[in-house]
Amino acid sequence: MFIDSLLVALTNPKGWxxxxxxxxxxxxxxxxxxxxxxxxxxxGMIISLMIYAxxxxxxxxxxxxxxxxxxxxxxxxxxxxxxxLCLVMLS
Numbered sequence: 001m002f003i004d005s006l007l008v009a010l011t012n013p014k015g016w017x018x019x020x021x022x023x024x025x026x027x028x029x030x031x032x033x034x035x036x037x038x039x040x041x042x043x044g045m046i047i048s049l050m051i052y053a054x055x056x057x058x059x060x061x062x063x064x065x066x067x068x069x070x071x072x073x074x075x076x077x078x079x080x081x082x083x084x085l086c087l088v089m090l091s
Contacts, residue, residue, distance in 0.1 A: 023037070023040065026040055027040075
């Protein structure tokens, strides 16, 4: 699964385009490029790690909160009813 995800990320043109458009904004011609590229990459990895750690923390809390199956069924029912009501209102 990791290899598949890695291949998708490496062959995704949107990721490459975003990187190519973002890097020149922060690159200074007066400082060696390699140091700046390493710094930007590390900052990006740290930010991503913090965001995904936050998702993991929230998912862990949600799992503990929704451990009861009846609560999940009620929430799902409310979501279905809301979507159905929105569809009725739009048509």
